[in-house]
Amino acid sequence: MKNKDAITVLLALGHESRLNVFRLIVQRGDVGLTPGDLVEKLGIPNATLSFHLKELVNADLLVVERQSRHLIYRPNAQLVEALSDFLLDNCCGGKSCIPNKSSIASSK
Amino acid sequence: MKNKDAITVLLALGHESRLNVFRLIVQRGDVGLTPGDLVEKLGIPNATLSFHLKELVNADLLVVERQSRHLIYRPNAQLVEALSDFLLDNCCGGKSCIPNKSSIASSK
DNA sequence: CATATATTTCGATAAAATTGGAAATATGAA
């Protein structure tokens, strides 16, 4: 992961509505949610939601698939773990100050 | 962790300079870094750096201690893990779609 | 085709974040 990618992800999640959207969709997993579902659950105007969904897809935090008239948004949860690893990369110069399993197991 | 805290952390990290500052300080661990070190390493004007450091401390990502004329900034790496857990909370409704150890071990 | 539902794009406005020079504050040393 590069600096720029991380920033895109962080900014995408650093917004009240988008954070709510993402966490709801994470909980649904592969079932996913449509914009209609989200408008109902969150009470955001459709145009506003659409703007935010675009940001999340752009950051690769959500994946979208059309199913007839509906769009289905699903989470890319792995990206969150990749982000976490990136942020703590080479923490404390490599000394195990934090038991960060993943950064040891999979060094990119 | 609450929604609002998460947003504060995400926005704090979602900026080129602040991300660089944080990752450098993470790598130093308890040794820490001073603003002077960072100005030199990153080439940011001191006023600008000071603004960014304040954001990171405000988000609780950095802890600061004065040592004579210097300030020493140190990382709060645990917060990154707490954030990651928050983002993936109850992922896929609890089914183990992602082997997310921490969210199973420590549910808050 | 005509109509209904689902969702996005446009565009103008409002709100928030970023920048950095200059001045101020804090600490230490001569």
Added chain:
DNA sequence: TTCATATTTCCAATTTTATCGAAATATATG
């Protein structure tokens, strides 16, 4: 006290983001 170093605060211009009504696009159905 005076000077030097370290760092912050102030502030106003600039840039970036967010908002959402209204119109446009896509798909399905009668």
